[in-house]
Amino acid sequence: MTCDVIHPNGEASIFYTSDGAATVTLPIRLRRRSGRRMIRPRSVGPPGVTPDLTAMQKALARGFRWRDMLDTGEVASMKEIAAREKTDHSYVARMINMTLLAPQIIEAILDDTIPDIRLTRLAVSPPLFWQDQLQHLGMQPH
Structure with missing residues (x-):
């Protein structure tokens, strides 16, 4: 055997x-x-083949897309985004919170090298300062 x-x-x-x-x-x-x-x-696989996105990567993409909609004036509020997307406005707020993360954390999400953590740990009331965010996740600054 x-x-x-x-x-x-x-x-x-x-x-x-x-x-x-x-x-x-x-x-x-x-x-x-x-x-x-x-x-x-x-x-990485052959050129032209896109890998499946992780939940973190999808959340980050949604957050940046929705924040851009607010910044450009395409929508007036998070409630309007929620109505368009048929979701809760608090979910929209949490995804937009993802855009406020430290660059090292965003890079780790995109590279899929982020420590094993839950999305809610990042999206719900993240610390305001990037250094505090990195310490909260046990990551070292570059």
């Missing part, structure tokens, strides 16, 4: 035994996405 081994930093390789059987070793990394463990390839 064989045992599966995970080599997160190894190179992909194929080992052939004398009886013709093959053992394939693939580099992978385990990441927690939306509370689930996911196996992700170490490198």
